[in-house]
Amino acid sequence: MCGIVGYVGQDDAWPIIYEGLKRLEYRGYDSAGIAVVDDTGALHFRKTVGKVSGLDASILGAAPRGSLGLGHTRWATHGAPSHANAHPHTDCSSRVALVHNGIVENYLELKRRLTASGHVFQSETDTEALSHLVEEGLSLGLSFEEAFLRMGRMVKGSSAITATLQGEDGPICALRLGYAGGIVVAHHEGQGIVASDLPALLPVLEHGSGTPSVGFLEGGEMAVVSRDGVRYFDLDGNAIVKQPRRVSRDDVLVDKGGYRHFMLKEIMDQPQAMTAALRDRADFANGRVELPGFPLPPSAIGALERVVLIGCGTSLHAAQVGRHYIERLAGIPAEAESASEFRYRDPLIGPRTLVVSIGQSGETADTVAAMHLAREKGATLLTICNAEESQAARIADGALYMRAGLEVGVASTKTFISSLTILHLLAIYLGHARGRLDDAATRRLVDELSRGPGLISDLLGEADSYRDLAYRIGHYGNFLFLGRGASAAIAAEGALKLKEISYIHAEGYPAGEMKHGPIALIDPGMCTVALAPNDVLRDKTLSNIKEVKARHGVVVAVLTDGDDEAASEVDYPLFIPEAPELLQPILTTVPLQLLSYHIALMLGCDVDQPRNLAKSVTVE
């Protein structure tokens, strides 16, 4: 959460930082700000409440010019989105510009002490204490780097912090504390850039040749970035050597590909996302699954006693589907739990437990903390994540990457499909290794998976038809999503999608639970979305649909092509192609994504950047 960009070089810093912030806006968009050091060495601050576009030079009038600066796009934690609370923050003498992503857990204590010694605060943020701490270090006679490092040693909690100083040479100092909030540092042809994520590097890449080498800061590491290069230190000030990595243009490209929104592009990308997740893993010719990256040898798989799947939000829903896959195909007791609950329990896991963390970003604070807990307890740790340079990838014993490409829309779509695909592969792999699935059964399942991308494409061919339905039902103020078995998790995901991008109240419920309470809500003003594809539970869900209709509720149902009997019971039938049962969770997801998208669009909501949310939730 929050995006940071810092630049030092020969070019005008403002447009590079502005472009970088636009590319990081998915991390938060409550307010934004840029500070630039001009040619005389003076610092200039500009801030806006709301999106980064408020910093567009054409809106602001003349933007300050200089070749050193930093910027921030904020997801508010301490203090409302306001001009005063927007970053960069400064000190009493406006010498320091500092931006921050994370939470300073001891900020009240720091603020009290600094206030008592005469520092005057301008904002309600936890961050401002950090700029005053740097100022305090400077007034003790420390160099900027020393003062920055001293500040870092005084801060509790997980944070990414970047600062610069008045005077034309900078440098930019960047620090990562704990495991929240990534920092990537690049140096390329006399230009240094610091950012929360790779897409912010594009404005520098575009003006240079070749690809830069980048360093990813670990917790407890600091980078000092100047025109001459980058130096790395630990928190004790000892120089450290980091292995630079090359990044390609593809790693940094963010492009809507002609679609109106990233979310729609990412929905339409799902056949390719599923294909990429299957590549080199599903051996269609030989009917086998190979999982390079799986952390246990086949001989150890038989000894596994439990699989625990953890994640948050959409990734939790993927975990819930994965639980069904693993119990069904691998025959291993499996459970799915919110990482934010798991981390605060004392879960009974040990060396014979496989913990699978799921996450698009690999940076979700609760998921990362839950992984640390699993590590302490000696479990084998596998992560399914999209971001290959993420915390999750570094902590886990093994990683199965989604390979979905960058997902920019705050509402996760294609990475959900990637997660389900990999969980399906994992279940087949474990089932075969444990002898529960013989070669023939494995071949059949792999053949079934091969149909997935084509079946999604068929569904997407009808994508525009959801607009009409959105106009018919988008005015309902309440939605109940129902499903049984794996479809209960898809119902929860459908409700999450709708509420996060359209702000309509929506609940996802196991259909069998409806009669234990939610049925009291059914009336003509409640729209129920029921998932009743052709599976063993279809008849049960159909009974629930009839119960809703008997109480004059409106029903949209996701059914299998040709199910005229069920279609005749509901107001708005939606169809998925006939498909193997274990592919159905993937297919029933797509109509729900498209429906949410079109409802949000119809209501005039900001589909890609819904209010109050951020793409990666790096605070607890």
Ligand code: AGP
């Ligand atoms: C999904 O649409 C949400 N934006 C959110 O629930 C998300 O899935 C959650 O924050 C977890 O993120 P992760 O997959 O990056 O861990």
